[in-house]
Amino acid sequence: MESINIKSPQNIVYAKPRLMNDTNMHYCPGCGHSVVHKLVAEILDEMGVEEKTIGICPVGCAVFAYRYVDIDWIEAAHGRAPACASALKRLWPDHLIFTYQGDGDLACIGTAETIQTLNRGDSITIIFINNAIYGMTGGQMAPTTLMGMKTSTCPYGRQADLHGFPLKISDIAATLEGTCYVTRQAVNTVGNIRRARKAIRQAFENSMQGRGSSLVEIVSTCSAGWKMTPDQSNQWLADNMLPYYPLGDLKNTVDNK
Amino acid sequence: MAKYRGVIEVDTERCKGCNLCAVACPLHLIELSTRVNHHGYNYAVQPDQTQCNGCSTCGIVCPDGCITVYRAEK
Numbered sequence: 463m464e465s466i467n468i469k470s471p472q473n474i475v476y477a478k479p480r481l482m483n484d485t486n487m488h489y490c491p492g493c494g495h496s497v498v499h500k501l502v503a504e505i506l507d508e509m510g511v512e513e514k515t516i517g518i519c520p521v522g523c524a525v526f527a528y529r530y531v532d533i534d535w536i537e538a539a540h541g542r543a544p545a546c547a548s549a550l551k552r553l554w555p556d557h558l559i560f561t562y563q564g565d566g567d568l569a570c571i572g573t574a575e576t577i578q579t580l581n582r583g584d585s586i587t588i589i590f591i592n593n594a595i596y597g598m599t600g601g602q603m604a605p606t607t608l609m610g611m612k613t614s615t616c617p618y619g620r621q622a623d624l625h626g627f628p629l630k631i632s633d634i635a636a637t638l639e640g641t642c643y644v645t646r647q648a649v650n651t652v653g654n655i656r657r658a659r660k661a662i663r664q665a666f667e668n669s670m671q672g673r674g675s676s677l678v679e680i681v682s683t684c685s686a687g688w689k690m691t692p693d694q695s696n697q698w699l700a701d702n703m704l705p706y707y708p709l710g711d712l713k714n715t716v717d718n719k
Numbered sequence: 720m721a722k723y724r725g726v727i728e729v730d731t732e733r734c735k736g737c738n739l740c741a742v743a744c745p746l747h748l749i750e751l752s753t754r755v756n757h758h759g760y761n762y763a764v765q766p767d768q769t770q771c772n773g774c775s776t777c778g779i780v781c782p783d784g785c786i787t788v789y790r791a792e793k
Binding site for chain 2: 468469470473474475476477478479482484486487489490491492493494495496497500651652655656691692693696
């Protein structure tokens with residue numbers, strides 16, 4: 463009886479963000495993309511910049527991001543989201559421009575655009591979801607696939623002599639002069655989700671204040687591609703992904719100012 | 720004794736039954752229903768509503784934003 467009485471609007475401590483609309487998301491159960499969408503919606507609402515925000519969707523699982531978060535979006539050609547963001551930022555310097563990309567879009571076909579945009583130092587934010595696999599197309603090997611990890615195009619595991627080594631885009635970005643904030647976060651536990659939220663907020667503030675490019679890499683799961691339950695995926699991420707992609711800030715010039 | 724009491728409300732038609740809330744709940748109060756929603760997913764339920772302290776862990780980990788958490792002082 464008591465528990466029913468407290469269901470009133472003034473007692474709400476957590477609810478779906480206002481900017482996230484009621485469309486059911488197409489992501490698989492337990493997908494990290496949905497968590498990051500929710501964080502973006504929460505942060506934009508908190509900063510009160512929804513009217514001045516333009517997101518750039520990638521090609522990949524997050525291609526339909528414009529259906530779920532109630533802000534202005536542009537759909538870019540495969541891998542070209544950072545180039546599009548760069549142009550938009552120059553046209554509207556007072557707007558918050560961010561791209562939302564997966565590892566196939568950002569680290570494979572869009573490597574050139576990503577590195578050149580970060581090196582130009584346009585005040586945009588790139589949110590990079592790294593799940594070490596091509597989720598949308600059926601679990602093929604990505605540039606970020608770990609050594610020995612099995613995917614549908616490397617069924618015996620990734621081998622260095624045949625496939626090369628996993629690409630650490632954030633480490634490359636940290637060496638570029640144009641970036642002001644490069645960080646790697648994860649969304650597998652409550653603590654990590656809270657830290658990822660702070661990192662995205664920091665990146666958005668850097669963009670609004672014109673400090674340079676920010677890259678937030680989010681190590682995420684792909685339970686369908688990895689062929690595990692969402693819970694097992696989170697455990698696998700902690701055991702296998704995090705040793706190779708350690709969490710934390712790789713570069714933060716803002717604190718030094 | 721906990722100072723707060725809480726209760727969750729699950730948007731059962733939006734829930735995909737990923738079970739992350741059940742794993743994350745520190746008090747193990749959430750489980751998947753034996754019933755399914757119109758998509759065919761076993762949605763999350765909180766059978767015992769007297770023990771919850773409204774910590775919002777389930778809401779934060781829920782990928783689809785299905786969980787609304789209410790919290791009030793005892």
